[in-house]
Structure formats: structure tokens, C-alpha cells
Amino acid sequence: MGTFTDTPDAVPASLPQWLQRQALEHGTDVALRHKHLGVWQERTWAHVADEVRRFASALQTRGFAAGATLTIISRPRPQALLAALAAQWLGGVASLFDPLETAAEQVQRLATLQPGFVLVEGVEEMLRLRAAQVAVGGWVYLDKRGLSDSLPFAHALDYAALAAERPIVDLAPQGQALQTAFVFYRGSGRAMEEQRVSHAELLQEGQRLLAREGLGRQEEALAARAFASGGQARYLLAPWLMAGFRLNFPENLATRDRDRRELGPTLVAGTRETYERLHRYALERLPEPGSGSRRLVDWALAAQPGLLQRHLGDWLVRRPLRDVLGFSRTRAPLLVGDALPPETQAFFLALGIKVRQWDDGAHWQATPNLVQRTTDDWTGLQSQLA
Secondary structure, eight states: OOOGGGOTTSOOOSHHHHHHHHHHHHTTSEEEEEEETTEEEEEEHHHHHHHHHHHHHHHHHTTOOTTOEEEEEOSSOHHHHHHHHHHHHTTOEEEEOOTTSOHHHHHHHHHHHOOSEEEESSHHHHHHHHHTTOOOSEEEESOOTTOOTTSSOTTOEEHHHHHTSOOSSOOOOOOOTTSEEEEEEESOGGGOEEEEEEHHHHHHHHHHHHHHHTOOTTOEEEOOSTTOSHHHIIIIIHHHHHHOOEEEEOSSGGGHHHHHHHHOOSEEEEOHHHHHHHHHHHHHTSOOTTSHHHHHHHHHTOSSOOHHHHHHHIIIIIHHHHHHHTOSSOSEEEEESSOOOHHHHHHHHHTTOOOEEEOOOOOOEEOOSOOOOOOOOHHHHHGGGO
16 A cells, blocks of 8 residues: 655645645644743644654554553644554544543543543553553553552553654555544543544545635634544644644633733634633623713624714724724634524624534444443542542
8 A cells, every 4th residue: 555655746644644745845834833831832843743743653562452442531732633643543443532521521531431542641541541541551641740659540651752663564545535534522421422534524625614714824823622523623623734824822721811912813713611711701891881982982883884884883892992802903703513602793893703614524423332331539549649
């Protein structure tokens, strides 16, 4: 079987093949940025592809093969994304957990799934695996802070060490168009459902978004949800790989809004919760109702502004509010999934931000052949870190 590099003119049929294409054609361009300790750290397309290949080789050496699933439990970090692409590079599947879920929800789901290969952020996530009585065949951690010999995680592997290993062979991407790229879960036990998304579906939807929104390499996007949903994979991950724009990761979930303001992304792919949270954030910072300043704001945000309101209101109110929300340069504000409440939709429209809704394409079905297991007491496990 020929490798993708043997036929550079072929249309990539999977996410890793698109990554390889970007590395071949635009290797020195910045692909990722991650804010760490207040400083943006950059990675080029060549660097990203090399790290994915190295980690894929390390996974393969330790038994990960086509059809296997890598479960990822982490907050938004570049390494979690690269690990997902490494699993797909081998013809495997990535399953990312939503970082906004509670620990108890994740423990219940892990107990049901009993994953064989897991990548976790750190000790907290390892304790969730233990609480779920998961007999992991191979697990990898991103952050070694808090690890000690007193905790039973001696056989866990360091992501950084694995990604630094030299690949045994020059492995070409193995994933095929119709193979599952991601699997997402909701619920737990007998009520748990799954959503499987193929490479072909992701690339088809990604191409549709690029064409309709006119997106190109010049875009800046913020990855604030760890690609833990089908909508994020369709409308942010796939377009990033296909168009080759720059993807930015916030320092952490608590700083995502501040980092968005600093970045000023041109592309925002948010959920209903994202826009509602930003709406509340803006309202909390407006002057008190009835004050002269608030009357100016209400005048500038009128639903049908006159000529003076449009021009003077934009300079005095709308532009500063867009800056506060991090939408100063946004030209593609996307809503993935459920529609916005009318008041939130009207607020953004008054700011001159026309949020466009994209269906997240979710097709959920019952998860077969899973057995619920008893979990340990989560609170008791947490006390070990005290």
C-alpha cells in the first residue's frame, strides 16, 4: 500500500492525511499556539506532524492498533489534540471527555466503558480511573505534578517522554475515510449513548463550512472546549486541518474569556452556553439601569438604529463591547448546536455580531455490550491528595 507522501496530489481522505499535507506544503507556518504561564507558545505544522507521528509510533509499540480507542480526559491542551490525531494516524478512534463535566459523571462513564488505552491530564484524572475500577492496559499522563511513589500509578507513562521517542519506522497515516475518527458518549450505565463520527463526515462538513463562510489560512481560532463534541470536531478541528489556519489554546478554562479578548479571534465556534455566558458577562459590566451612561448604551443598542445611532453608537458603545467580549476581529461567529435564546441573539445582533447557527449533526444511539461496574467512593479517593 502506497503512503500519502507517494501521491502528494491525492485529496486527503482523513484528518491525519490533511495534517501531513499541511506539514509538507506549509511546514514552517504556525499551526498551534498555547498560552502557558502568560506567554503564547508556538508550534509549526512540521512540529505538530512530527509530534503526532512520534506519539503514534510510541502507542503502536505498546499495543495500540487499528480499531482501538484512545480515551482522553483533559482540559483544552494541544497535547490532547495531538494524541487524538496520533490514535487516528494508526487507524484508531479518539474519545474525548468534556472538561466541563463533573468528576462524578466521568467516573460513572469510565466504570461503564472500561477503556483499554487512556490519556489523562494528571493525578485528578488518574484517581477517577481508580474510582471507576478501570484496569487500563496503557495510560499516559500530561502533567506529572502530584505524582509520587505512594500512589499506585507507577506504570503510567509520560506523554513528553513518549513523544520524544524516535519512530521505529516512517509510518504513513493508516486511517481511512469511512473509519470512525471520534466517538462521543453521554449518560452512563444502561442509559449511555454514543455518537460515532467518521473522517469522511468531518471532512465533508468542514469543507461545507469553509466554502460557506469563506475561511482561509489567515484565520485565528480559539479552542476552548477540548474537541469533546461532534460539533467542535466538524466545525473547528476539520476546518483547521483543511484550511491551515492558526488554532489557539487558552491557558486554562478559567482564563478562556480573557485569552479570547487578548487574541481577538476571527473565527469563533461556540455553543449556546458560550454565547449565553458572554451575554451575562457583558450585562454585568454595563452601567446601572436608569443612569445616564446606561441610557446611552440602550440608545446605541437599539434594535433599529438610525444613522447617528449606527455611527456614533458604534464608536461609543458597540465597538468597546465587542473588544470586551473578544469579538473585535471576529468575522465568523458560529453557533454549534442548540439555538440561542431570543434575548441573547438580539444582544449580539445589536453589537453587529451576526451569529450563524450550524447543526452539530449529532446522531446518538444506544451503546452496545457495556456492563456497569461498582465504583469506589470518589470523596475518599480525593482525600489521598490532601
